[in-house]
Amino acid sequence: MRGGSFPNRGPSGGQGSCRQRMGSTCAPEASGMASFRMPEESEGHAATWMVFRASKGIWGADLAPYVEKDLGQIARAIAKYEPVRILVSPKDRPRLSRLVDGVGNIEVFEAEVDDLWVRDTGPVFTVNEAGELRAVKFNFNGWGNKQAHSLDKRVAETIADLAGVELVTSSLVLEGGGLEVDGEGTAIITESCVLNRNRNPGVTRDSAESELKALLGLHKIIWLPGIAGKDITDGHTDFYARFAKPGVVVAGIDSDPASFDKAVMESHLALLQEATDAKGRALEVVTLPVPSKVRRKSEDFAAGYVNFYVANGAVLVPQFGDPAADAHALRTLQMLFPGRVVEQLNIDNVAEGGGGIHCVTQQQPKAIPAP
Template sequence: MRRRQFVRTSVVTMGGLLAAACDGPISSWFGDSPTTAEDGRSWVMPDEGEPHNRTWMAFGASERIWGAKLLPQVRADLATIATTIARFEPVSMLVRPAELDLARGMVGPNVELIATEIDDLWMRDTGPVFVKGNGTRAGVDFNFNGWGGKQEHRKDAKVAGFLAGRAGVETVHTDLVLEGGGLEVDGQGTAIITESCVLDNNRNRGWKKSDVEAELDHLLGIKKVIWLPGIAGHDITDGHTDFYARFAGPGVVVAGLDTDPDSFDYDVTRRHLGILHSATDAAGRSLRVETLEAPTELRARGAGDDFAAGYINFYVCNGAVIAPEFGDADTDSAAEATLTRLFPDRQVVQINIDGIAEGGGGIHCTTQQEPAG
């Protein structure tokens, strides 16, 4: 379950990258002195399963990052994800002006294309986290910094504010550095977060758990954080939550289980299950924990070492759950059955995303929901 380890020529030195990205001292970018947002209002991040206005994506794969061999498949995967979701709700996709015709030919007329410069395709991490409150909506800009300076991000650092403007909502600012993939919420005050990502010095130097919890209470209405350890340094995300555990409803969590003893995630997924089984949510409920085992039969798909072979990175949209299939008949069927049981009012649609998985990502990583007003 290695994720996005393949960053190639896009990797630059930490100091030069951050100085260029934020036009200010690196210490302020990292948030050495935690401060809370100053708008004086409280917001709530809805559960992903609540009604959406639309899904946001980015047609942002490039040869510079993905390589010439993988690029066509990754673009095709993005088109497949977008057109599949568009069967259930509107999809808006950012695309470089020079690639508008290419994107239109791949996604067809039912996906809105918006021309703007972007670095890559990970909308879950670069886009704003949409919140509701005080009779209005907003988008939280969590200061995307290339997963702690591991990839160029000058353009993607502007995506959150740009997208909030396109959605017609205000942007809420914070000193906290966080990616959407590192955050999972139930919409009722509970969040699951990996320590390896949010507490890493490459994002939030000097922040303690209590600092993060106070800020997320104000920004997202989080009253209880369930901290999972995750693993830092083995992938570009430093162990995002959305590859480990997801809410399937209040009090219900579906967690990944790595069955390959040689995988670095083998032990940590078992630690996570132990924590989740003993945890309670913001309402004091013990969690019902379901598991999704990762596929093991991937030879026919030509999977490399970085292939993200897990089912947890599904996406919940209006009326459907969009999930991956990996050609392992047993685990594909088991994942479909589990998701159908957990989301009985939604259609489970499994799609092939091998190109994106080869780059270490999944469906959830490429999407960001905009909740309905």
């Protein structure tokens, strides 16, 4: 997510029972997709999906085992609060077993995968008022064909099939880390990702909005500029701004004048402070400063607290070894998520690859009919 060069996010490279493609023969109104919405992350989960894969070819022989330990730590932490479902290549399963054996609430499925970034490779789940689930595939292309993706481009199909839900395939190319929603019709999305010609050449903001609104039940999209070419994701939303609940946004800020993110985050903050959501509410914006001190110094290291993950009854957030910033992030998230346990984890090894806890998780919402 951060870094002056592209981090080792993996050479990535299906569809379930629906296999419909937006923009072709299946219009959203005709298929009933307009009644589906993407829930906000703090709504109830049926499970969290993860992918266990850190190959030496991607991460390096020295780092890969420690990345796997971070994944095991994250899985064990989430399993205290909700079921965890993990995809793993058969050859990697023995190492995963050593990390999670004896831990309840974890289910393992074998599937060939390239890397661990399930937020980007997996489907986005939506739900309708009847409590039916659908999974949306956004055609992962290796963050704009920066890396191979022959296996990871099929992760969405695999998860949809295992979850037993219909899969709808978008005509857009993007990743789940580029989407942030409040569950009530508002989304925050970075232009640098979705409108980037390395993903969607020739696609206008209006046409992207039309499809995203139909697929995800949106009424308003707040577009942030993001920044292209500085990290492999081209500026995913989930590093910059997240909903804590409808009407409340957590935004990262960076005071380091040498950081390219300083100006980006300042522009995002100004836009969010002036924005209203789909219901006409002015957004309350709470800031989370990035740490000024970290244990690692590589340019690819993703140092930021906005990439937290909200599970049932808990919030998981990194800690980076900056006592003041770590403590501030903990207090802020405890204030924003009352009634949930906030756990801080040292995930420096995953952060070396440019991502965080949110990037290696994907929530499957509960299928609950609306009252």
